[in-house]
Each structure stands twice: as C-alpha cells, then as structure tokens.
Amino acid sequence: DAGVTQSPTHLIKTRGQQVTLRCSPKSGHDTVSWYQQALGQGPQFIFQYYEEEERQRGNFPDRFSGHQFPNYSSELNVNALLLGDSALYLCASSLGSGSYEQYFGPGTRLTVT
C-alpha cells in the first residue's frame, strides 16, 4: 500500500519562471492538501482539493494554483516565482475534506535563484 508520493524531490528554478509540483495521494484517499514550509518554520496551508475542486485556501496569492485529477492526484502550480517561494512543499492526503487524519508525503524542495 503506497503512501503519499511527491515529485520531483528537488527542483531549482529562476525568478520569474513557473513550476509544477505533483502529488499522488495514499491509496483510498480522495482529498489532497498542499503546504509550504520555509526553512525553520512550520508548514503553512496553501489549499485543499476535494472532488476536483479547491475547497479551502490559505493566505497565498493567486500565483499559487492547483488542480486535482479524477484519480485524485494533484498538481501545485506556482507562477512568476520569487526568491521567497523557496521552501519545502508538502502534500498531504486524507479521506474526505473534513478528515482529521492527514498523511504527508516527503515533500519537494524548491529553490528559486
């Protein structure tokens, strides 16, 4: 039973570029949440997808967008990258949008130069 997987593991981009991060939820889970974790900080909620729709959103600009596919996998897109977007991006999956049990993936380390 595969857990939450994320790709790529590491990514280096230049300011102004666009990036797409991918997440496959744990088997049986239908909800995906994305978090940004800056170095030395706790994860910050970006948004949550359930039934292919964005259900909740944290305090992040519109440069951050996402998508959920019929197989429940998800993508996080960030446009016009800023140096401050450098962080570990974590994906978490759960069963149902109101579930308390979230399973986290290993994360994607994004570096913006």
Add this chain to the structure above:
Amino acid sequence: SQQGEEDPQALSIQEGENATMNCSYKTSINNLQWYRQNSGRGLVHLILIRSNEREKHSGRLRVTLDTSKKSSSLLITASRAADTASYFCATDNYGQNFVFGPGTRLSVLP
C-alpha cells in the same frame, strides 16, 4: 500569525531523559495533533487529542490538553537518539485546514 506556538524553540537532552515541549494556541479548536519531522522531510503523525479529552498516551508519548489555558504539552519519556527531530503541534478549527506552529527542535545526545 500562526495559531500554534511551540515552546521551547530548541531542546537538547541526554538519551534516557524525558523531553517536554509545549504548544499554545489562540482560538477554539476541535482537536490538536502532534507531528514529528526528521531533517526537513515529510511529517509523521504522532497523536491526536480531541477538545473534550485531557490526556492521551501512545507508547512513550503522553499528551495533555488544557482548553481553558489553550495549551497542550507533549512528553517523550526515556528519549532515544532516534527521537531527534522537529516536533509540531497543529490545530484543527472544526474541519478547517490544519494550522501548524513553528516547532520545537529536539536533540537527543547519546
């Protein structure tokens, strides 16, 4: 600002000692959870305590919750070098998204 705030920011103990870290939050919650993170990797769920519970145990972990003081504590007994990690509390505002604190960095020295 973040909902949860862990205290202390960093803690260094000897193997075999107990480690206690605290979490304070600001608004009413439905439940509070503790997570562990090793070396900037993914988070591992440790324990969940609901707002109507006061204490919960899981192996070497003991969590308390005081809703009147809006605070929680995580006690790790008989610590091991493998317990070295960052520990985060996360609050769930009645089915809304999780809000994490900045974490406590625990170092267990052999």
